[in-house]
């Protein structure tokens with residue numbers, strides 16, 4: 001039985017020019033969805049169906065895009081949660097963080113709380129789905145990967161380590177169908193009180209030497225890299241020396 | 257006593273000047289004074305003669321107080337400064353800092369956030385305490401100087417490894433048990449962001465993510481892929497960027513352990529299958545955790561590549577090894593190569609030229625294998641072994657192979673027990 005996979009997409013923002021584009025993580029999520037479900041993948045956007053960026057997603061080979069029609073100021077979570085409940089999805093894919101708006105990355109978490117589904121964050125790949133369980137690879141810092149098993153249905157946020165999205169074809173993108181449905185009209189009331197401004201550059205932290213005396217300041221200014229604190233093994237046999245290194249590697253857990 | 261030499265120029269001048277009316281008095285004072293026995297004989301107390309020199313050897317000054325050098329005024333050991341203790345008795349509220357604890361130790365990011373927590377308490381007033389919430393294994397020894405008033409260590413098998421579901425349940429219980437004013441998390445890829453989002457969804461709070469300027473009233477956080485500054489009222493849950501505040505460095509704190517009553521967690525829906533083996537050489541070198549680096553002291557290159565494979569280390573090289581054509585340019589570590597951030601860096605036959613040292617400035621633990629005990633790499637290293645690289649690498653490979661065998665058989669045993 002094929003699994004119902006839904007991918008949520010949003011309007012991205014080009015990091016240099018600031019123009020709208022397909023969001024990087026969202027398009028990786030679509031790519032993973034296409035791998036799992038082929039063209040049965042359901043791609044959902046909450047917003048306006050006139051948004052040209054949706055055509056860029058559709059150009060990845062999607063026959064249609066589901067749009068939950070709503071205002072920009074309306075809360076997307078309400079309509080998406082309703083939609084997911086009605087569609088009986090098995091896997092919902094999102095990006096880790098949106099590239100526009102608040103970009104808090106809370107969407108998948110709040111959905112998971114509302115639906116009572118588990119969420120796996122920073123997914124690099126979904127390897128296998130068998131007997132109602134999926135084998136999921138998580139992206140960890142330093143290029144490491146962790147494998148976890150999670151029961152369907154679940155929500156996954158897709159990391160930049162996932163496979164890059166395929167190119168978008170312009171013609172098929174134009175021809176794709178926009179399936180408009182009614183979205184929510186609930187306003188995001190908290191956000192109204194916020195003020196937004198273009199980001200200021202953050203000050204760099206300076207290295208301030210808190211020295212009480214001139215001698216200390218002089219020392220701090222002229223100090224060489226700390227030396228002599230380490231253990232030196234000179235006269236031991238090569239075997240003992242290797243053992244000492246190995247113990248350190250085990251202690252630091254770089255060898256498992 | 258401090259290392260600083262305290263001089264009394266007047267006393268020195270009097271000691272130098274034998275015609276000074278006070279000369280005898282000062283000179284005797286230096287010597288420990290003149291003592292006459294009952295018969296009028298001059299008595300000398302041999303233990304009082306002389307002073308202990310800087311290297312621990314007794315020195316006797318035969319100049320009879322006629323030298324001008326200040327004596328016995330220099331202490332040999334520099335004493336560690338005891339920072340003032342910041343105490344919080346029966347706090348009214350808590351600020352919880354959930355630390356990342358990468359490798360069991362506080363990261364720089366964690367420490368900045370502990371500093372911010374103290375700043376928030378100072379601004380808000382009242383009797384607040386900063387709590388560090390830690391999961392799993394803890395190796396950190398300096399919670400006190402990092403600004404931890406209370407330490408909540410949530411331990412147990414359920415919280416080991418990858419266990420965000422159990423952890424968020426525990427945090428929700430903390431929220432119920434203690435009066436928490438703020439939850440501060442590092443907005444990091446080490447799990448802080450994930451846990452914070454889970455807790456925020458669970459408690460139904462709207463968090464500030466990527467916050468970087470925080471005070472008691474207002475929070476400025478980044479939005480729209482860091483192109484927007486959002487200013488809002490400071491919420492209960494904050495995920496903070498690096499360098500959001502200065503770490504604590506002038507006070508000591510109690511770091512008193514506190515406990516969480518009756519932690520109960522339900523069975524997880526996400527099962528951890530452990531870390532996957534990844535090809536260490538496919539990891540970008542700047543990110544790699546464990547690097548085996550080769551220099552001019554490597555003569556058997558096949559063995560070096562084998563060693564890297566057996567140990568599961570990413571390969572690095574010094575410039576000489578690259579220039580001589582033994583390693584590709586992309587593997588060069590140093591000023592003109594890659595600046596690495598590894599936790600463990602084994603430098604095999606690398607002398608430690610400054611250009612190379614710049615590249616390993618952020619490395620935690622350096623291990624040096626070198627024939628020269630006086631080279632700069634040995635000075636930088638946490639562990640140095642002096643010997644031939646080929647011999648030591650072959651021993652190391654033997655150990656690693658043994659370890660792999662035993663751990664595989666252990667695993668098999670465990671599996672057969674479980675079955």
Ligand SMILES: Cc1cc2nc3c(=O)[nH]c(=O)nc-3n(C[C@H](O)[C@H](O)[C@H](O)COP(=O)(O)OP(=O)(O)OC[C@H]3O[C@@H](n4cnc5c(N)ncnc54)[C@H](O)[C@@H]3O)c2cc1C
Nearest residue numbers: 551552553574575590591592605606607609611627628645
């Ligand atoms: C502008 C400029 C930029 C540079 N940038 C870089 C850079 O980015 N990265 C870089 O690495 N260098 C750089 N260098 C070069 C740097 O100055 C040094 O020349 C270089 O790092 C030395 O490499 P090495 O330590 O491998 O070799 P050496 O200095 O020759 O050291 C070899 C070491 O191996 C030991 N040894 C020898 N035989 C054995 C054995 N059998 N077993 C164990 N140990 C043995 C020796 O005791 C010695 O300590 C730069 C230089 C310049 C001028």
